[in-house]
Structure formats: structure tokens, C-alpha cells
Amino acid sequence: MSAADATILLVDDHSVVREGYRSVLQKQPGLRVIAEAADGAEAYRLFKSEAPDLVIMDLSMPGIGGIEAVRRIRQWDKGARILVFTMHENAGFAVQAIRAGARGYVTKTSPPETLVRAVMDVLAGKIAISPDIDHELALSRISGESSAADVLTPREFEVLRLLLAENTTEEIAETLHVSPKTVANLHSLIKDKLGVGSDIELVRLALRQGILTEV
């Protein structure tokens, strides 16, 4: 390996998966994996100490997740190049990741070549999105499913978060210091704005859009 190799930090909470990254990337000349992290906090720490040219980041991880880790790293270094590599094949996560500052989004179902290609693209300063996600994004545009983050006001979004966290109407009213009636009204309004008829649909939409991650 020459000193001019591009240095890479791998972030994934599954050690066997990191092993897979390594194996794929090693075959590619010009790349060198210099560190691995198993969660967002460790990733942030290692980014600061190792200053890699590229971060390959999973999203679902214990503690602070991938999106938040992307945000923090980009806050510390506006030029950081982060490629998100995840199992989530829905557009909501991709939008969130890119908005948080990721320079690429590739799904784990993609063949190794796609990952390698994306790594090269991001290193070259391009934005890399895997084809399946491009397709998802197109679909979500066509189907016209409202993006919660876009159509909801801050207050509504906050209530939605609390609802998804399994709080009762009364508990939410309590924490927000408003009348339970207001919460109920907002709950109804949220469902209306998002175009869902039941709480069950609401939860599933939230999962699709990455508002609700853990179960």
C-alpha cells in the first residue's frame, strides 16, 4: 500500500459485516481501511483522531445512530466524505441521510461492484446513490406519499414523535403543557395531513420514512 492510498473508516455494528467490507475493499487497489467502529459515538471519535478520506457508515446501530453520526461528523468537518451503506431500501432514510450530509447512499443488497463504484465516486467528489434507491425515490414522488417532515409543522411533528413513542394523549398533553384536547386535535390533523386513516397506517408510514426506527 502506498502512502497515497485513500484511507477509510468502516462503521457497522455487525463485526462479520465489517469483515465483508474489508474483504471487498481490499481487492481494490488504492484503498486502505485504517479503522473500524461499531457505533456512532466511536465513529465520531475515530474520525477526529484518524481523519480518514472516507467513512462508510451503517445506519441502524445502538446508541447514536448513523444519521446522527453523519450530522456530528459533518459538523466537525464540513468536508467529510461519508457514504451510507445500509439495509434500508426506502427513500425516507436516503433523504434523511443526504440531508444530514452524507455524500452517498448504497443498499446492502447491491452487488459489491456497486459499493466499490460508489466509494470511488464519493472519493472523486460525486454524489453516489444506488439504482434501487433512485427507483424508490422516483416511486415515492409518483405515489405522492406525503413526507411527514415536510408537511407537518414543528409542533405536529413533535406530537407525532411522542405518539409513536407509545405515550397516551394525556401524557403528551402533560409533557407539552397543553390540553389533552389539543393533542387529540393535532393527532387527528396529523393523520389527515399524512393521508392515513388509522394509527396502524400511521406507524407503518413512520417506519417507512425513518421517523420511527427502534421497536
Add this chain to the structure above:
Amino acid sequence: MSAADATILLVDDHSVVREGYRSVLQKQPGLRVIAEAADGAEAYRLFKSEAPDLVIMDLSMPGIGGIEAVRRIRQWDKGARILVFTMHENAGFAVQAIRAGARGYVTKTSPPETLVRAVMDVLAGKIAISPDIDHELALSRISGESSAADVLTPREFEVLRLLLAENTTEEIAETLHVSPKTVANLHSLIKDKLGVGSDIELVRLALRQGILTEV
């Protein structure tokens, strides 16, 4: 590799992850990966043609999932040895997998040694469960969270499935040829039996227990 090596079939829809398995297992003498599949149907086909000593199987895959693949393979060969290796850290999936006929359940967060150890144990005829899942199982027993599959009658479970599939009360009544009133009554009874107060909690419990997988 000697002819006495134990043969292994890898099943995972993420190619980079399969690459990781290979890398880890290669280091272990006496093991040989002879085939890879990316979904349940392919796994079943390859099992029949290759007759591996062990199958390492992911759960979440497109088409027929891992649980169903386990069931089919075991139906074809009662002696099949299948080790489930998945990201899902909840007890519900583990119970389902073992009941379907898996001989082991290891999470992807486990260190490579745990996977290797489990592979050896299953090949030796033992049942292998990773420590974190043992712990989860213990917790679920303590917390007393009701297992939907156990406490619900077949009819109730069917209604639950339909509810989770985003059907309205009327639609379910239609498909089951009963009165909407009955469905509403069952809906209420289900929530009572499972000890949840809202539909949102209901969906999240279903996710935890693996009743609802796709979003």
C-alpha cells in the same frame, strides 16, 4: 481442504455480508463453503442439490423469508442443520426460528468467535443460542409480555394479521364474512389479551414479536 470438511450453504440477501461470512469461516479449518443463496427459494433449491452439512441462514430476505425457508428445508430433510444468523435481537424471532426447526440462533452483533462456536456446536448436534438472545428470552419471560401466537386464538390471530396489513374494520369483516361489530369486538379483545392500550403499541409489539416484518 480435505474431503471430510463440513460443507456449508450461506444464505443472505446482502452479498457483502456473505463475503464476511466466508472470510470468517475460511480461517476455521474443517469448514468449507460450497454454495451461496440470496433468498429463501434459492436456498431451498440449493439445499436439495448440494446437501450441505450446515446452512447459515439470514431471516429478513425478499420473497420467502428465512423462517419459511427453514420450515421448507426441514420438511424436505428432517435432519437438516440450520443455524440462523440475523440482525434481529428480539426473542420473538428466535422462538419462531427454533420452532420452525432451526438448530441455532446467533445475532450479527455477536463477535466472529461466537458465530464460529455456534457453527461447531450445531455441527456437533447441539442447539446454539447467542448470549444476547438468551438474555432477551429471560427478560421477555420476566416482563411477562404475552406472546401473541400463544395467547390468541386462531381467529384472533387472523384478525390481528389483517389489522396490521392496514385493512379497515369493514374490509376485514368483508373478507371474513362476519359483522363489522365482531371485528371491532375482536380488535378490542386482542388489545386486552396482549396488554396494550393503543393501536400504536399493538403495531410495535407485533414488530418485536416478528408478526409484522415488512413495512
Add this chain to the structure above:
DNA sequence: TGCAACGTCGTGAAATTTTCCCGGCCTTGG
């Protein structure tokens, strides 16, 4: 400046749903 648009909060009343209690019907097992 003024005012239109919008977010936030809340009330009241109607509409709907949820919940609880009930009885009837059927099957299963002792």
C-alpha cells in the same frame, strides 16, 4: 404600516368507535 397567512391552542357538539356485558351456537374432552 397594515393585513393576509399561518401556526398554535382551545371549546363545543356531533359522529364514530371502543369497551363492556350479555346470550346463543358450536365443538371438544371428560
Add this chain to the structure above:
DNA sequence: CCAAGGCCGGGAAAATTTCACGACGTTGCA
């Protein structure tokens, strides 16, 4: 034969959801 329990639904009370409406403050823009 009886007891237990799953399945089906009616009736009525209780709770929630929904809709219409108004007040208040902020923002943005003509």
C-alpha cells in the same frame, strides 16, 4: 351429558375522533 371455551354479534354506556369555529401571536410582504 355437562363443562369449558372458541366464535359470533346485539345493546348501551363510555370514550375518542372529527369538524367547525374563534382567539392570539408571529411572519412576511405589498
